[in-house]
Every structure is written in structure tokens, then in C-alpha cells.
Amino acid sequence: MYTYSAEDRQLLTERVAQFRGQTDRFLSGELSEEQFRPLRLQNGLYIQRQAPMLRIAIPYGLMSSTQLRRVADITRRYDRGYAHISTRQNIQLNWPALEHVPDILRDLAEVDLHCIQTSGNCIRNTTTDALAGVAVDELIDPRPYCELIRQWSTLHPEFAFLPRKFKIAVCGSDRDRAAIYSHDVGIALVRNDDGEIGAKVIVGGGLGRTPIIGQEIEAFVPIAELLNYLESVLRVYNLLGRRDNKYKARIKILVKAMGVEAFRDAVHAEWSTLKGDGNLITAQQLDAVSAHFSPMPYQEISAEAADAALTAQTSPLFQRWLDTNTSAHQQCGYRAVTISLKTPGQAPGDITAEQMDALADLADTFSFGELRNTHEQNIVLADVAIASLYPLWQALQRVNLATANIGHLTDMITCPGGDFCSLANARSLPVAEAIAQRFDDLDYLYDLGPIELNISGCMNACGHHHIGHIGILGVDKKGEEFFQVSLGGSQSAPARIGQILGPSFKAENIPGVIADLLQVYLEQRQEGERFIDTCHRIGIEPFKDSVYGPHRSQSKSLDAAA
């Protein structure tokens, strides 16, 4: 992974000192709340319902065991002994005290971590495929490009006070695992006919109140020009994006208002002033950054030896975990392991300090000391030798991290919701827990096959409900919590916004409603057809009928609000 240079560390030290000074000025009254707000937000600090929330940047989700151990340590010393993995591959602390934040930043900086630009109206953490560098369908390893974007976007003098937040995602694989069509800018790394690397650029995607699938603005930007191109997009947005209404301020609204062609023309006008100058990526720079992401020192393992190691283990539980939680690897004899943070009884994406320490140790023992946060709020050990899978699984069981549900219904994306977040209309965590309890029969889950269920506590859509195969959205109706259900959303191939099923439900009815939807699928699916494909083939009506129609199950009293 990328290792910090002396200059990177110098910048971080200066940033920590800057924020300490800003906090002191706020606490002494020299800075007003209004003046301090953007400064603290650019350091990842929200003032929340219960306490401040501090979001630690994990650049493109990649971290070392040393860094994770430090986070565990910080949660014990300054927080309540757990952390939360966010949908943008960052780590959130829910209970730090404002006056401790400068010290937390100092402790983070000691292991090259920080909270720079994890919130506020600026360029946020760049996200990517959690299987970058190991996925078998990968065309181009996105990590060096993510790192170049990280550097370019960090403390960029022109873009620290944008109309609204700005999120960039990069993917380099056949299948999009980074949801690039749901970001302000999505980048697909591609090769042209001459084999040169470039970027297909998607612009104006986003979820929130106005979900929009991004549009392709450029089929091929030569990779040397990537940062100049991004700078041009950002400048057009910074100058022309709306600032009168924060709900209309994202780039998606601007692109829609201008039309993608006019937006492209404006970007090209800026690009013409920057081309070849500014932040041109030289071959030398690219080589230097890429060297940080060279393949791990893998052992040579034959396919026969790997097979033998696996067939030796006959535990059905292990086999199940192997099927659901591990994926194929570019290196023969290795697999990538996804550790589920979706265990009943624990909030989705939450991880305790003890679990963090355990995972850090397991990463050291089995996966070259590196870990990745996924945007589905799980953690990946990307480079595990097949013979190590069984001992790894046993160790994970001991810390309650061996839940075998990756890609299945209970592997839900869920925002922290009304229990923590001051924006939320409804508490998403109890709904997630009720779903986890109701659908704890693994045989049933496996029979259902892959299903993505996403829950957001409000229309800001931090739980990405719009692109869940099943999406659940918390809404407020006259002070009461209700949940709206949508169907058919998809984060990739092709990205789609789900359709709203109909009137919303009380929390206690949600597991029953989902059971009905699943029953329709089980009755109607064709051989080998996934839930999402059945949804798209038969449309929303049969599902509506099952939930709202005259034949709906009598036991379920639907308090559907009009």
C-alpha cells in the first residue's frame, strides 16, 4: 500500500497543528460557530445528536494492521470501544468529545491517518473496489490512480469551499464494485485500441433526495490528463453550481440543468487552459506511485495443492463461509476474504476494539498486514493463501466475525440512522436488527441467492437505499416513523434507481413485507435467475399485489400510511 514520505508526514503534522489552533480559537470565542463549522467539517467533525461524530479517512478503503490497531486504541481511550465502517470506506467514531479531537488527530497522524476532507463541502475520500489488485475481472489496478487523486484533492486550494460535497469513485474492473454511476464523478479505467490507459468519466450521479444515475461525459481521457480533467470539472462546478439551496447544490443538479453536452463544452473550455500544464501525470510519477502497489510476495502454490487443502476441510459451516465470504484471486492458491460486519446483535458496519485488534493480528498472520473497508461496510483480507482459510475461519469464529452472509439478504448496507444522526427521520438500526433476526435461517438465505438490501434513515440516502435490490427508507409522517420500500435498484451493470413499491409501513411490518417480496421471487424465478433479474423481468406489479393486494396474507396487519 502507499507509504507516507517525509513530506506527506510534514503536511499531516501541519494540519494537526492547524486544527488544534482552530479548535482553541473556537473554544475561546475568537471563531464563531458559523466560522468554525466549515473548518471542523473539513476535519471530519460533525456535531451530532448525542455527541460529535468524527470520521477518519481511509483512502480508498486501504489500511494497515498498525493503523487499525491505532483506531482500536483510540476508540478505547477517547470513545466507547467500537467504531463504524462507513459506505465510503471510512471509519467513524460516534462518541468523541470536541476537546479531545486535537489529541485524537495527533494520535492518528502518528500512524499516517487523518480526518482531512471526510466531510464538508469539499472533495471527499476517493473510493474504489475493495478487491482492487486481486479481482479476477480486473482490467487495471485502480489504486495508483486513487492515490494520485488523493494527493491532488488533498487541501486543493481552489476546491475547499464548493457548493456542496464532492465524491469520486474509481473502478478498474469489468464489474463495477465501486458504484461509479452513483457518484459526483465516476471513473472507469479503460484501455483504448492502442492499449493505452485512460479514464471513462461519468458525471452527475448521486443518491440523496434527487437520485440520478450519472452520465458518461468522456469516453477516454488520456491518463496523463486525468487530474487536469478533474480540475476542469471541479472548476465548472465551483463556478456554476447552485449555492442558494443546499438540496440543489450537487453537481448532478447542475449537469441536469445544463445538459451533459453543454456541461462537457464548459469543461473542455477549462481543460484547454490546463492541458499539458498544471497537474499533468508524468510516466515517472505514475511509476513511482504504482511501485507502492506492486503484488505481495506470494508463495508459489499449485492448483492441486490448493484443492487438496480445501477438500481436507469437510465442515459444512466452513464450506458455506468459503462459498459466500471468499472470492477468486489473480494469484493461484490465494483467495480474497470478506469478513462480514453484519452479525445479528451488532449494528451493521460496527466493529468493537477487540475485533479490530483481532483482525489486525489476523491480517499480519494471513494477509500481509493489510485490510480494506468495503463500501458495503465489511472488511476484506485480500491476500489469503488457500491453506490458511480454515485457521482464519476458526479464528474469526472466536471473535464473532465468521458470519457467512456476504452478498446475501442480511449483508445489509445501513446508515447509523436516528439513534445517532441528527438528520435522520427514523431509526434504521432496529429495522436492520429485526430483518437480521427474522432471516437468520442460512439455508433460506442461500436458496434466495444474492440480494442487496440497503436501509437509509432519511432521504439523504447514506444507506444507499435507491440502489439496493430492496431499498428501505425511513420517513417521518406527523412525527411518527414509517418506512418506504423500493425495489429493483442496482449499483452496477446497469446502475438503476429502485421503484417505490407504494405507501410506507411501520417498522414492525417491514420483516413481513420483505418476506412477501421474497415469496413472490421464489414462486416466479426461473432456473438460476437472481432476485434482481426476476424483479426486472416481471416488473413491480406482482410484488405490489403481494404486499397491498386483496390476497395479501391475513396475519399481517398493514398500517400503511397514505
Added chain:
Amino acid sequence: MARIVRSQSHSTLPPEHAFASAVAVPLADWHAKGDTRLPLLLTVSDSAEALPTDLSRIPLIVFESADFNDGRLFSIGRALRQAGFSGELRVSGDFLPDQLQYLSRCGFDSFEVPDTWAESDIEQQLNWFSVTYQSTPAALEGARVE
């Protein structure tokens, strides 16, 4: 060197500060007067299309910021420099000391600040970060304060 202009005390300024913000002319008036040597006053509501095509004889452009959260001036500063403006580029109005270094990196070389801002703090803010990741466009090299 950065030029520090005190909002309340123009009279104490040395002679090279003759173009105080107060004499800068709003864009519409500037066009009406037809004298390209007049200092120009801009705000975020001035559209890019209405800007003078020839910036070379303007000695001073003052950008009046109404809200420190409105980051358009950073892009406008860079765009003016890239369009060839080499005169004094001043920011006045609402901005934070914490924004000084970003402003200077975006082409501003003159800052109209309240009397309450200490000289030493301004110097420190202007030079807070010794490390920057972004390369500076050639057009801004001459304008850089650092």
C-alpha cells in the same frame, strides 16, 4: 510579497497602495467608463462572459467577498491569472484568516483585512503549509506569495 491592506486605515498606507479598494469600479461602470487603466471591483455575481477581454492594463482587481463560504472566488482568482491578469489581485470583505494561503495559491496577492488581525498571524496563515500536493499552473507562478 503579499500586500496587506487595512480596512480602517488607508491613510497610513505607503504610496504604492494608492489604489485602495474604495476606488475600484464595479464591472458595469467600468465598462461604461471605457478606461482600461481603472481598478476593477468584482463580486461573485459578475458573470465570466462580462469580464474585460483585455486585462493587461488593469492595475488592480478587487474581489469583494460577501460570504466566506462562497468558494467561487478561488476559481475566479485562478481563472483571472490564467487569462493573463498580472496586476494586483485583492480580496476584501468576508473571508477567514484560515483561507489566506488558499487565496494566495489561487492568485490573490493582496488582502484587505480588519485591523484586529495581527500582522504575525497573517504571516503565519499565509505560510501555514510548507507542503502542497498540487502543482501550480504556470500562469500563477509569478503571482505566488510564498
